[in-house]
Amino acid sequence: MPRINCLGVLVVDALSGPLSRYPEPRVCSQVVTQSVRFAAGGGAANTGNALAKLGLDVGVFSKVGDDPNGAFLRSELAQAGVDTRGIRVAAGESTPFTFVGIHPDGDRTFIHTPGANRTFSPADLDLEALFAADILLYQDCWVLPQLDGEPGARLLAEARRRGLKTALDECWGLGPRRDVLETMLPHCTYFLPSVDDLRTIYPDWPPERLVAHFLSLGVESVVLKMGSAGCLVARGAERIQVSALHVRVVDTTGAGDCWDAGFLAALMHGEDVVAATRIGHACAAYCIEHIGGAAGIPDYASACRRAQ
Numbered sequence: 001m002p003r004i005n006c007l008g009v010l011v012v013d014a015l016s017g018p019l020s021r022y023p024e025p026r027v028c029s030q031v032v033t034q035s036v037r038f039a040a041g042g043g044a045a046n047t048g049n050a051l052a053k054l055g056l057d058v059g060v061f062s063k064v065g066d067d068p069n070g071a072f073l074r075s076e077l078a079q080a081g082v083d084t085r086g087i088r089v090a091a092g093e094s095t096p097f098t099f100v101g102i103h104p105d106g107d108r109t110f111i112h113t114p115g116a117n118r119t120f121s122p123a124d125l126d127l128e129a130l131f132a133a134d135i136l137l138y139q140d141c142w143v144l145p146q147l148d149g150e151p152g153a154r155l156l157a158e159a160r161r162r163g164l165k166t167a168l169d170e171c172w173g174l175g176p177r178r179d180v181l182e183t184m185l186p187h188c189t190y191f192l193p194s195v196d197d198l199r200t201i202y203p204d205w206p207p208e209r210l211v212a213h214f215l216s217l218g219v220e221s222v223v224l225k226m227g228s229a230g231c232l233v234a235r236g237a238e239r240i241q242v243s244a245l246h247v248r249v250v251d252t253t254g255a256g257d258c259w260d261a262g263f264l265a266a267l268m269h270g271e272d273v274v275a276a277t278r279i280g281h282a283c284a285a286y287c288i289e290h291i292g293g294a295a296g297i298p299d300y301a302s303a304c305r306r307a308q
Contacts, residue, residue, distance in 0.1 A: 004051055004136075006058065007137065007147075008060075009044055012073060012098070013038065013041030013292070015038075015253060016101060017102025018034065039076070040072075040076040041253070041292075046261075048082045050297045054262070059083035059129070060082055060086055061087070061129075061130055064089055065095040067095055070089055098113070106251055120144055121147060122147065134165065138156060157187045160187055165189040165190070169257075177201065208239065214234075215236075222235070230244040233273055247285040252287075258286065262279040279307045282307040
C-alpha cells in the first residue's frame with residue numbers, strides 16, 4: 001500500500017471551553033468552562049490520525065518523554081492504526097503539552113510546554129524507515145528548533161533524491177522565521193501554509209505575491225490556506241481559487257492538519273492538486289464540527305462525497 005510518513009510534533013492537548021477570558025491575578029483569579037477533554041494533538045498526531053481514518057498507511061516520526069503523557073500519545077495513535085515505531089521515547093524528558101482554550105466562536109488559544117520538541121534532532125530518526133514512503137510530510141516547521149532550517153532541508157533534499165514527494169506545513173510554534181522557512185522550500189514538492197502565520201514575516205504581501213515568491217524558490221505547487229476564504233492553488237503560471245465549505249464552527253483546533261490529511265490522501269488516490277484541495281476542505285470541515293484535532297474524520301469515500 002502507498003505510504004505517507006509524517007515528521008513533526010506530538011502533544012497531549014487539554015481542550016477546555018467555552019472560554020470567554022483567561023484568569024488575571026487579583027482581578028479574576030478563576031474562570032469556569034463547561035468541559036475538558038484530553039486528546040492526542042500536534043501536527044504529526046492530527047494529520048497521522050486523520051490519514052489513518054481515511055484508510056492510508058501512515059507512520060509518525062516524533063519524540064516524547066518517558067512519562068504517562070508519552071505513553072498516552074503512543075497508545076492513542078496505535079489504536080487509530082498509525083505506525084508508531086518512529087516515535088523516540090526519551091528518558092528524563094517531558095512530553096509536550098498544550099492547554100487549548102476553545103472560545104465561544106470556535107477559535108482557540110494555546111498555553112504550550114514544548115518538552116521533547118526542543119531536543120528532537122536528526123539523531124533521533126531512523127532515516128531508512130523515514131524514507132520508506134511515497135510522501136514525506138514535514139508537518140511542523142517553526143516548532144522543532146533542532147530540525148528546522150538546514151537539518152530539515154537536508155532531510156527533504158534526501159527524500160527527493162530517493163524519489164519521494166515532499167510536503168511542508170508550518171505552525172506558529174516558537175515563532176515564524178523567514179530564513180528557516182526559505183532554506184527548506186527549495187526541496188518541497190508541495191508547500192501548504194496558512195496565510196495568517198505568514199503575515200508576520202511577509203507583512204502586507206497579498207496572496208498572489210506570496211505564492212509567486214514560494215514558486216520562485218523552487219516549490220512545485222503551493223496551496224495557500226486562507227481560512228473561510230478557501231485556498232489559493234498555485235503551480236507554474238496557474239492560479240486557482242478553491243472555496244471553503246460552509247460549516248457550523250465548534251472548534252478549529254487541527255483544521256489545517258486535517259486539511260493536509262485530506263489533500264495528501266487525495267494525491268495518493270491519483271487526484272490532481274485542485275481536486276485534492278477540495279477533499280482537504282472536506283476533511284477540515286469535519287474537524288471544525290467536532291472538538292479535537294482529528295475528531296470527526298470519516299473514511300475517504302465519505303470525504304470525497306462531501307467535497308463534491
